Amino acid sequence: MIDFNDLDTDPMTSAPVAPSEEIRAAAHMHNGGDAVFPCPKCLGSGLWRGARYPRKCFACQGKGRVSKGVVAAAKGRVTRAANLAADKAAFEAANPDLMKGLREIAGWHRFAGELLSKFEQYGELTAGQVNAALNSIAEVKRKREEKAAARASETADRSGEVGVERINALFATAMESGLKKPLFRTERLTIKPAKLHPGTLYVTDKAAGGEYVGKIVNGQFMARREAKPDTLALLCAIAADPLKAATDYGRSTGVCGCCGRELTDPDSVKAGIGPICATKWGL
Numbered sequence: 001m002i003d004f005n006d007l008d009t010d011p012m013t014s015a016p017v018a019p020s021e022e023i024r025a026a027a028h029m030h031n032g033g034d035a036v037f038p039c040p041k042c043l044g045s046g047l048w049r050g051a052r053y054p055r056k057c058f059a060c061q062g063k064g065r066v067s068k069g070v071v072a073a074a075k076g077r078v079t080r081a082a083n084l085a086a087d088k089a090a091f092e093a094a095n096p097d098l099m100k101g102l103r104e105i106a107g108w109h110r111f112a113g114e115l116l117s118k119f120e121q122y123g124e125l126t127a128g129q130v131n132a133a134l135n136s137i138a139e140v141k142r143k144r145e146e147k148a149a150a151r152a153s154e155t156a157d158r159s160g161e162v163g164v165e166r167i168n169a170l171f172a173t174a175m176e177s178g179l180k181k182p183l184f185r186t187e188r189l190t191i192k193p194a195k196l197h198p199g200t201l202y203v204t205d206k207a208a209g210g211e212y213v214g215k216i217v218n219g220q221f222m223a224r225r226e227a228k229p230d231t232l233a234l235l236c237a238i239a240a241d242p243l244k245a246a247t248d249y250g251r252s253t254g255v256c257g258c259c260g261r262e263l264t265d266p267d268s269v270k271a272g273i274g275p276i277c278a279t280k281w282g283l
Contacts, residue, residue, distance in 0.1 A: 036065035036066065036067060037065065037066060037067070037068065037070075037071045038064065038065065038066075039057060039059055039060035039063070039064055039065060039066045039070075040059070040066070040070075040071060040074040040075075041057055041058075041059035041060065041074075042057035042059065042060065042064065044064045044065070045057070045064055046060060046062040046063055046064035047062070083123075084122075084123045085123075086123075087122075087123030087124055088119065088120075088123045088124070090124075091119070091123060091124040091125070095130065098130065098133055098134060098137070099119075101133075101137035101140075102115055102116055102119075102133055102137070103116065105136075105137070105140055109136065109140065111132070111136055112133070112136060112137075115129055115132075115133050151225070154225060155214075155222075155223040155224060155225060155227065157229070158214075158223035158227045158228075158229060158231060158232055159214070159220070159221055159222055159223040159232065160220070160221055160232050161219055161220055161221070162216055162219055162220070162221045162232070162235045162236055162239050163219065163236070163239050163240070164201065164216055164219050164239055165239075166239060166240075166241075166242055167184070167191065167201065167216075167238070167239050167242060169282065170184065170242050170281055170282060170283070171184070171193050171201075173280070173281055173282035174258070174280055174281050174282075177279075177280035177281075178280075179280065182258075182281075183258075183260070184242070184246070184257065184258065185246075185249055185255075185257040185258070185260060186234075186238055186245040186246070186248070186249050186257060187206075187245075187248060187249050187252060187253075188205055188206050188207055188234060189203055189204070189205055189206075189231070189234055189235065189238065190203070190204045190205075190206075190210075191203055191216075191238070194215070199217065199218065200215055200216065200217050201215060201216040201217075202215050203215065203216065203221070203231070203235065205226070205227070205228060205231060207228050208226045208227070208228065211226045212224065212226070213226045213227040213228070213231055214227050214231070216235070221235055242283065243283045245257070246258060246272065246273050246281075246283060247271060247272030247273055248272065249272070250263055250268075250269075250271070250272030250273050251269075251270075251272040254269065256268075256273055256274050256277050257272075257273065258273065258274075258277035258278075258280070258281050258283075259274070259277050261274075
């Protein structure tokens with residue numbers, strides 16, 4: 001006959017094994033016993049704070065009190081979040097260029113985006129990930145420099161110096177006269193000051209479908225691919241005699257080159273510009 005009494009003892013030590021009820025009771029006491037604490041989610045109110053109308057807190061089931069284990073778990077989450085934030089701050093401080101480079105390209109560079117996700121999750125990157133990230137950033141920079149050099153060489157013969165003193169004076173007078181968005185029209189080119197970049201003039205060309213063909217910065221015309229071979233020469237002619245450019249446009253189109261309105265007065269049609277615009281623009 002089989003005797004099951006020996007199953008109540010530890011086979012290694014022959015010591016009696018505590019009943020499961022006692023084990024659970026000991027664990028209960030270790031976790032705080034019957035002690036209760038304010039719920040960390042609802043701060044003891046028993047109500048969910050995120051609802052427009054009062055709703056029972058799910059963490060404490062509306063009791064407002066929880067056991068020590070629940071409080072300890074909540075504190076653990078806070079501690080882990082604080083440690084993660086500290087790790088991220090320390091890693092960023094040690095690798096500012098790396099993190100800046102990753103964020104600049106993460107929007108379209110898949111690998112950089114994945115590395116940033118790992119950083120957000122773990123608060124740091126491994127040595128292998130750091131090396132891979134630096135290589136990716138360097139490769140992106142190299143390709144950008146190659147493209148910039150190719151564009152510069154392609155438009156080098158269409159870029160050059162433009163004497164913009166008279167054009168700048170023209171726009172300065174127009175804005176002093178109260179014009180908020182001055183626009184200077186000629187037979188082919190249109191010139192306007194950049195709103196967000198003082199001292200810069202944007203140029204569009206009808207021969208290019210009215211597209212933006214370049215900008216003038218510090219007296220230097222920086223052409224784009226869309227610029228025609230004669231764009232620079234036209235700009236130099238306009239800069240040398242803005243009045244002639246404006247009146248030629250007005251006579252050929254019947255439209256004022258300064259305000260864009262149709263010229264109806266015979267004297268204005270003959271002059272190619274209206275008297276009001278001539279005064280406001282200092283022509």
